[in-house]
Amino acid sequence: MERIPILRMGKFLLITIQVDMHDTTALALQDDLMAKIARSGARGVLIDISALDVVDSYIGRMIADISMMSKLLHARTVLVGMRPAVAITLVELGLSLRGVKTALDVEKGMELLAAALEDGDAADQD
Amino acid sequence: MERIPILRMGKFLLITIQVDMHDTTALALQDDLMAKIARSGARGVLIDISALDVVDSYIGRMIADISMMSKLLHARTVLVGMRPAVAITLVELGLSLRGVKTALDVEKGMELLAAALEDGDAADQD
Numbered sequence: 493m494e495r496i497p498i499l500r501m502g503k504f505l506l507i508t509i510q511v512d513m514h515d516t517t518a519l520a521l522q523d524d525l526m527a528k529i530a531r532s533g534a535r536g537v538l539i540d541i542s543a544l545d546v547v548d549s550y551i552g553r554m555i556a557d558i559s560m561m562s563k564l565l566h567a568r569t570v571l572v573g574m575r576p577a578v579a580i581t582l583v584e585l586g587l588s589l590r591g592v593k594t595a596l597d598v599e600k601g602m603e604l605l606a607a608a609l610e611d612g613d614a615a616d617q618d
Numbered sequence: 619m620e621r622i623p624i625l626r627m628g629k630f631l632l633i634t635i636q637v638d639m640h641d642t643t644a645l646a647l648q649d650d651l652m653a654k655i656a657r658s659g660a661r662g663v664l665i666d667i668s669a670l671d672v673v674d675s676y677i678g679r680m681i682a683d684i685s686m687m688s689k690l691l692h693a694r695t696v697l698v699g700m701r702p703a704v705a706i707t708l709v710e711l712g713l714s715l716r717g718v719k720t721a722l723d724v725e726k727g728m729e730l731l732a733a734a735l736e737d738g739d740a741a742d743q744d
Contacts, residue, residue, distance in 0.1 A: 497634055497669040497699065499724045501627070506724075508623055508634045543623040573623070598625045598632075 496521045498528050504536040504605055505529065505567075506598065509551075510543040518554045525558060529565045536605035537562050538598055542573030552587045559592045568608055570594065572601040622647045624654050630662040630731055631655065631693075632724065635677075636669040644680045651684060655691045662731035663688050664724055668699030678713045685718045694734055696720065698727040 494517050499506045505528060507521070525537065539555060541547065559569040571594045582589065593608075595601035620643050625632045631654060633647070651663065665681060667673065685695040697720045708715065719734075721727035 494636070495669065496636065497666060499632075499634065499666060499668075499699075501724055501728075506625075506632075508625065508636075510620070510623065510634075510636045540623065540625060542625070543621065573625075598627055602627075 495524065498525055500528075500532060500534065501602075503534060503609070504538055504602060505532070505534045506538045506540065508540040508543065513551055513554060518550075522554075522558060522561065526561055526565060529562060529567050535567050535609055536602075537567055537569045538601045538605070539569065539571050540573045540598060541571065541578070542575065542597075544578065545575070547574075547578050547582060547587075549585065549587055552582065552589055556589060556592055568593070568605055568612075570601040570604055572596065572598050621650065624651055626654075626658060626660065627728075629660060629735070630664055630728060631658070631660045632664045632666065634666040634669065639677055639680060644676075648680070648684060648687065652687055652691060655688060655693050661693050661735055662728075663693055663695045664727045664731070665695065665697050666699045666724060667697065667704070668701065668723075670704065671701070673700075673704050673708060673713075675711065675713055678708065678715055682715060682718055694719070694731055694738075696727040696730055698722065698724050 494511060496507060496509060496517065505525070507525070528534065539558070555571060562569045569592065571592050574594060593604065595604050620637060622633060622635060622643065633651070654660065681697060688695045695718065697718050700720060719730065721730050
C-alpha cells in the first residue's frame with residue numbers, strides 16, 4: 493500500500509498529494525497525520541495539491557475531514573497549490589470546501605499559518 | 619504524464635518523490651527543476667525519498683545527476699528521508715551516491731543547506 497509522506501518543517505507539517513487517493517491511501521494518510529500531530533505537537537498542516545489535475549468529491553471531502561480532525565488536535569490546515577482549473581471544476585461540481593483555508597503556494601500558506609497562530613495565541617491569552 | 623511538484627520554501631526548493639520514477643517522469647523532473655532553479659535563483663534543493671521502499675540504480679543515478687546539474691546552477695542538493703533499509707540496499711548494490719549530501723529529515727537538511735550557504739558565501743567573499 494502506498495503511504496503519503498508527511499514532512500515536518502518547524503511547527504508545521506507538509507503533505508504533497510501526487511497520486512489519486514483511494515480509500516486505503518486516504519485512511520492511512522488520516523491515521524498517519526493525526527498520529528504525527530499528536531506526537532509532534534504540530535500547530536499547522538499544509539496540504540499541497542499542485543500535482544493534481546483533478547479534485548473530485550472524494551478528495552474534497554477527505555481534505556475537509558482532515559481539516560476538521562486537525563482542528564480537534566489544535567492544528568490548523570491550509571490547502572495550497574490549487575490549479576485554476578481545479579478551482580473552476582470544484583465550484584462547478586458544487587464543492588466549496590467549506591471551512592478549508594487556502595493559499596496560492598506553500599510559502600504563502602506558511603505565512604497564513606504563522607499569522608493565524610500569532611492571532612490565536614494572542615486570543616488564548618485574553 | 620505525471621509531473622512531480624517542486625515546492626518553493628524561501629531560498630530552497632523541495633521535491634518529495636512518492637512514485638516509481640520512469641524515464642519520462644525523471645527527465646521531466648530534471649527539466650522542471652533546472653528551469654525553476656534558474657527562474658527563482660534558489661540556492662538549495664531538498665529531495666525527500668521517505669516514501670520510497672526501494673531505490674534502484676536508475677533513481678540513484680538520477681539523483682546524482684540532479685545534484686551535479688544543480689551545482690552548475692549554483693544550488694546545492696541534499697537528499698533527505700532515506701529509510702535505513704534503503705541505505706543498506708544501496709551499499710549492497712554498490713551504489714554509494716558519491717557527491718550527494720544526505721540528512722535524516724527535511725528539517726536537518728534545511729539546516730545543512732543553510733550552514734553550507736553561509737560557509738559558501740563567506741568563502742566567496744575571501
